[in-house]
Amino acid sequence: MQSVIEVENLEKLYKNKQALKKISFQVRHGEIFGFLGPSGSGKTTTVKILTSLLLYTSGRVKVLGIDPGRSRPSEFLSKIGVLTDNSGIYERLSVYENLELFCRLYSVPERRIETVLEAVNLAENKHTQVGQLSKGMKQRVTLARTILHEPDILFLDEPTSALDPVNSGRIQETLREMNRKGTTIFLTTHNMQEAEELCDRVAFLNNGEISALDTPQALRLQYSDGSITVTTRQGKQLVQRNETGADLIKELMYSDNLLAINSNEPTLGDIFVKLTGRGLE
Ligand SMILES: Nc1ncnc2c1ncn2[C@@H]1O[C@H](COP(=O)(O)OP(=O)(O)OP(=O)(O)O)[C@@H](O)[C@H]1O
Numbered sequence: 001m002q003s004v005i006e007v008e009n010l011e012k013l014y015k016n017k018q019a020l021k022k023i024s025f026q027v028r029h030g031e032i033f034g035f036l037g038p039s040g041s042g043k044t045t046t047v048k049i050l051t052s053l054l055l056y057t058s059g060r061v062k063v064l065g066i067d068p069g070r071s072r073p074s075e076f077l078s079k080i081g082v083l084t085d086n087s088g089i090y091e092r093l094s095v096y097e098n099l100e101l102f103c104r105l106y107s108v109p110e111r112r113i114e115t116v117l118e119a120v121n122l123a124e125n126k127h128t129q130v131g132q133l134s135k136g137m138k139q140r141v142t143l144a145r146t147i148l149h150e151p152d153i154l155f156l157d158e159p160t161s162a163l164d165p166v167n168s169g170r171i172q173e174t175l176r177e178m179n180r181k182g183t184t185i186f187l188t189t190h191n192m193q194e195a196e197e198l199c200d201r202v203a204f205l206n207n208g209e210i211s212a213l214d215t216p217q218a219l220r221l222q223y224s225d226g227s228i229t230v231t232t233r234q235g236k237q238l239v240q241r242n243e244t245g246a247d248l249i250k251e252l253m254y255s256d257n258l259l260a261i262n263s264n265e266p267t268l269g270d271i272f273v274k275l276t277g278r279g280l281e
Contacts, residue, residue, distance in 0.1 A: 002029045005050065005155055012208075014044050015111045017047045021194050021208040027153075027186055032179050032196040035188040036268065037205030038191035038278060043188035044084075047157045050186065056071070065153060073214060077231065083159055086096070089141050091131035096120055098130060099144060104205065107148035108149050109147065120144045120174050124159045135168025172198055192268040206276040220265040222276060231260040238264075 003025035012020040027033040034276045037043050041161070048054035049061060052068035061067055064079050090098055099113045117123045120140040125133065130141055139159070146154065155177070160168035168191075175198065179185055189195055196216050197201050203213040212219060226241045232252055239245040252258040273279055 004029045004031075005186065006060070006062040007011070007050075008060040010046075010061060012042070012049065012054070013056045013057045019208050020049075020056075021209070022209050023205075025154075025203055025210060026117055027184060029044065029184055029198040030179070030182060032185040032187060032198055033201035034202040035186065035205055036190065036192065036195050036202050036272065037188075041205045042208045043205060044157055047084070047155050047186070047188055050081060051155050052076055053082075055097060058270060062235055075242070075268065078149060079151070079152050080158075081146040081154045083143055083146045083155065084157045089130055089145065092129065094127050094129055095133075096126040098141060099148060102145050102148055106149050112150075114149055116144045116148055119147065119177065121170060134167070136163050136170065138172070139163060139171060143171065147183075149177065151183065153186060154178065156185065156187045157189070158188055160191065161189070168194065170220050180210055192272070196268050204275060206270055206272075206278070211275045212271070216268055219268065221273050223271045224263070224265045227264045229257065229262045229264055231262075232257045233259065 003026040007026070008020040008024045010024070011018070011022050024045075026137055035043050035046060045054065048055045050063055051069060051121060052071050052073065055069050061069065063076075066076055066077060084139070090101070094103070095117070096113060099116065103110050103113065116124070117126055120143050122137065122140055122144065130138060139162075143159070145268075152204065160171050163171065172194065174186055178219075187195075187199065199216060201213065202219070204211045214222070228239045228241060228245065230237045230239050230252065231251060239248055242247050249258065249261065253266065267281065
């Protein structure tokens with residue numbers, strides 16, 4: 001499948017701090033790609049470079065065939081959407097007025113507002129002043145603004161980090177829906193559950209280096225120890241995937257003492273710790 005983001009040996013130096021150490025990866029058209037790493041690993045630096053907000057030191061970067069470091073801002077920014085913490089929504093204006101303002105600024109037809117409000121589930125709140133909305137709803141207004149111009153790629157830096165599970169879930173559902181309609185999504189997070197549920201592929205970033213990159217399922221299988229937990233009326237028991245294990249399960253089934261069988265696949269968080277020796281928080 002066609003790559004919409006290509007990164008090769010990307011390096012970023014802040015004075016003498018090497019924030020990105022020659023990382024390489026590609027993001028395919030139509031996928032949700034997760035960039036996972038703990039605080040300080042280089043996630044925001046990467047997003048800023050990919051969205052032309054920061055210049056890189058060396059390497060090769062292409063986003064939709066354009067080098068963000070050398071792009072014409074108006075042309076490049078019309079193709080992407082960027083959601084970060086400080087997205088500048090006007091608290092004293094209503095939801096609708098905020099979006100109207102951005103429509104005028106970016107020459108987007110006003111009829112897009114209704115579609116976008118439906119997409120982020122805010123149609124009923126369109127006349128509410130943003131200052132009166134909950135944190136989760138504000139984040140959805142910001143998302144609405146980010147997708148107003150129908151970007152080909154959406155960059156999200158920790159989109160749900162400050163939200164409760166209900167609001168996080170709503171944002172995730174909106175992202176899934178947008179992705180189903182063809183938007184490629186590049187997402188940074190240190191929330192492994194979010195990555196596991198949402199992402200087609202994930203990259204683990206640690207100290208400016210990528211230590212693994214694959215689908216969550218492939219990573220779980222690769223780092224699984226192959227054991228199975230069997231639950232019987234007497235309790236839980238660890239069984240290996242071999243002939244002895246199979247015989248035991250067969251015996252438990254015939255004796256009607258088998259309540260459940262679960263494979264012991266590690267979570268993305270477990271794998272991150274295994275690979276890097278540190279957690280994601
Ligand atoms: N403007 C800057 N000047 C110097 N060092 C910086 C600058 N911005 C970031 N860094 C350093 O670069 C490294 C990567 O930072 P970055 O913000 O990209 O990490 P992050 O993974 O996004 O972290 P967080 O999840 O806390 O936002 C960190 O060590 C950080 O201290």
